Amino acid sequence: MKSFETLVNLYKDKIYSFLLKMTLSREDSDDLLQETFVSVYKNLYKYNDKWKFSTWIYKIATNLLKNYWKKSKRLRTRELSQFPLDDLYNYSNNPEIKYENKENCLQIVKILNDLNYDYRIAFVLKYVKDLSIADIANITGTSPENVKMRIYRARKKICNEFKKQQKELNAYEM
């Protein structure tokens, strides 16, 4: 059990961050995180060392997330303020810049929330430090080329949607 505790402490923040970026809900991420580690504990004897351990644990989390995604399709119009954004826009002392930054951050979160599952998971996993494109391909069950393509499309979608929202905002302000 001692080694399991070490394992939990090593991965809990990484997995929680990943789940929070995917669900944007602290409560759901909390549940999924616990489910992930319970599942890891139960299936530890199935672990095959041909996989990197980090890949295996993200794969388990991803499988649980996929089920969650199917069940909560209709619930994803949730409050977006659950993701802690303060430090992302509070770096300026100028209230106007601060406000603009906050609005921009919220827009990006909303755009991310509207990304489809395949683009979103590829994009989120791209930022997990331990994972290569090949690892992401293993976790998502697709080819590395497909992963790259999904990340590119996710970025393009973020840019396009951001520009669209900025345009709408400017039109409203005028």
Added chain:
Amino acid sequence: MKCNYNIEDLVNLIEDTVDEESRIELEHHIKKCSKCNKNYTALKLADNLMQKEVKYSKDLYNNLIVRIDENRYKSQSLKYRIGFIFYKNVPKLKIILTATVIILLLITAKSIFPFNKSSINKYNSSKVVSQNSTTIAGKEDSFNEYDIESIPLEFKNVDVTQSIEEIDKSVIEKIYTEKNIAGMIVFIFKNSKDEEFLHGGIKIDGTYYDLGEVSAILLEEYPDTISIEEINYCNLKLLRIYGIVGGAYFGKTSYYVFHDGKPNNFLTVNGRGIERDIDNDGKEEIISCSGPAPYTYLYEYEDGYIKLSDINLKLNADGVFFDNDSNIFKAYYGNDNGKIKLFEYNGKEMVLVDVR
């Protein structure tokens, strides 16, 4: 202003994978180009968001411990260990399983198509090779058609010491049939002292001898049920009398030999005795076969003694029938789905030639 930069260039800038000159140039461009500026802002914000690692503040481990049934999943538990061993050995198990399936298929194929040399050499005794002659004395129950192709016979001497009595003519109540055999009168008669059987009799030089019981049939009605013959057997002149002495046409064959002008019992067998040299050794054997589930004995004459072998016993069969035409012993096994095994006698052994 024409913009030559795309999203990938902006991503490279954010990820800091461009050289210094390009970085300065691109940063300068972003300040002037509205499109790239917006794209850069969006990508930079998304990047910041994704780079952020959120700490999990609760005591996850203790929460998990409550949820995990330690007793059930602790590594010492039997189920966990079995599961562990199973999953670690799945590749080996696959090989073992494949090998097992192949072996089972081979066994099944062999039981469906029992290839046996003897079945190929059907009825061809000259080609039957007696392989690995296995002595199975006392082991008849373990007889296996696939590993034993020949069964050695064991013989024991037959007691023929019973002497033939002279009789007074007055006991001959009635003579039914008589036959002249080499100057001797052989006849079937009613002995006044025996109400059940007809006896065989012989008259030699005016002396009458009683050959014993030979028939239980009323010969007036069924005269053909008895036969009196002189035969040559192993260079001996024998008198053979065949008659029916029991129900269900239970026959008996009696052989007599003559020494010093007197008759002697040579052999008495159940059923109709067949004298034939079935092993081609120049001497005839006598085969007797009787009963509804035929019981068969094989008799050999050697050094002045008659020896017999119990064929049913040696073949461990429920019934053994001797085929008069092919010289084949057909052994019937009722407990083995009525399987019939065909044997030939080679002078020492019963050789399996076919299984049906």
